[in-house]
Amino acid sequence: MKYYIIAGEASGDLHGANLMKALQKQDTAAQFRFWGGDLMQAVSPTLVKHYRDLAFMGFLEVVMNLKTITKNLSFCKQDIEKYKPDAIIFIDYPGFNMRIAKWAKQKGLRTHYYISPQIWAWKENRIHDIKRDVDKMYVILPFEKAFYEDKHNFPVTFVGHPLIDAIADRTQVMDDSFRTKHGLSDKPIIALLPGSRKQEIRKMLAVMLSVVKDFEDYQFVIAGAPSQDYEFYSSFIKDENISFVGNKTYDLLSLSTAALVTSGTATLETALFKVPEVVCYKGSWLSYQIAKRIIKLDYISLVNLIMDKPVVTELIQDDFNSKRLKKELQSILEPEKRASLFMEYFELEKKLGGKGASAKTAALIYQDINPGALSDA
Structure with a gap:
């Protein structure tokens, strides 16, 4: 299977790398193309853009860099179309990823979101976009499951926090x-x-x-x-x-x-x-x-x-x-x-739950795009 992954920050690079390793265990033929960093590139060489060129901090800084952000969005869509992935995996980075998710859903691509946008903190109205554009959501904070399911009637899976694995391993x-x-x-x-x-x-x-x-x-x-x-x-x-x-x-x-x-x-x-x-x-x-x-x-x-x-x-x-x-x-x-x-x-x-967030998420993604597959998680 072909996976296109978008992580826009250092933490996303860490969790993306561990998810890629877990996907390789689920899918021995896994191919990756991704936005991320050095840790993800150590798993697979196909880095499209490094997160150091993507991260803009604060409202004013985003406004000042709108031209660059718009160019990156356009390039990302073209790159995805050319690659033709079986699934797109978004890792946090909502300002960028939610825009790509909307476009990807319209193109009929399977959209998986690992590490939810923090809409419980601000921009709660993004729930409407998430319901429309995200096929599967995997959350890592215990209170997020209740937020999505009880408050907004949107099913999600709590997989535990990937930092537990990163630190233990x-x-x-x-x-x-x-x-x-x-x-x-x-x-x-x-x-x-x-x-x-x-x-x-x-x-x-x-x-x-x-x-x-x-x-x-x-x-x-x-x-x-x-x-x-x-x-x-x-x-x-x-x-x-x-x-x-x-x-x-x-x-x-x-x-x-x-x-x-x-x-x-x-x-x-x-x-x-x-x-x-x-x-x-x-x-x-x-x-x-x-x-x-x-x-x-x-x-x-x-x-x-x-x-x-x-x-x-x-x-x-x-x-x-x-x-x-x-x-x-x-x-x-x-x-x-x-x-x-x-x-x-x-x-x-x-x-925060026990170990295995990356493995659980990888198994769920693989089973979603390959129904009937047996999980190795």
Whole structure:
């Protein structure tokens, strides 16, 4: 079978790669063509466009890049028509993927959506487009099934969260060898996860690093995104207590005492590694003003959303400053607070379901386009 997959961000690249591996087990003749990143390309060489050329952050940034986005949409449709896939698989990235889904449905192509658009946060009216354009939806957050089925009468399948697999299947790293390889000292590590896009890294990292001088007994290590080179980060490293590790975020988290994390998938990854964290977010003034008027959530981090309570502290916009960050970081370094967070993290993991999200999704997709096939999941 021929599969066309569209992932537009780093997290989508990770989950897309694991889904492709699972599809290969289901379908030994599987062929792929995809938009994604290095991880997906390691599974199959047929990368069409890299996510680093696709991701635009915030409302203003999207408007400024409308010409590029329109060109990408047109090219994607032409590429799909030429490839003639048996199924299209969308991975999150809704602004782009929902437009392609509408076109694909009109062309009679089977549409599968893995990792739902967050319409429960904003743009809930997209449910009408999803009902019209998506044949099968596979959700990864426990509250999404009730949202779709109970509130909107649209059947979906909860497959569990793919991060459970991604973290469980990784090769364990040795503390001493990791520190030696990356030039780290023996001080406890505070990991800095400032995001994956240049514009958000610039906004986040300067504030994160502003508290370094207040925690001399720790070393701060920047987790470099796979989409960015060291040269981009080098201008931020102005203290001997600041280090950099590129494209090894999971290894870094596995050895970290605490973390400062930009809101996004990384907040959940950090929690699953049982690392106490402070969640941070700061966007452009205009983007933030628009967002706070239309997003209908009590929290921005996946940890708090899933648990439906403030498990981790969120510092948003003006609250994300040196004074507050210092206070909250001091708090998560205290034994009592850490013990409380660890217990909440274990409960969080239970809510996400067990292993096998990629395998379950791959089996369902293969059976949908090849009725009667026996699953290997």
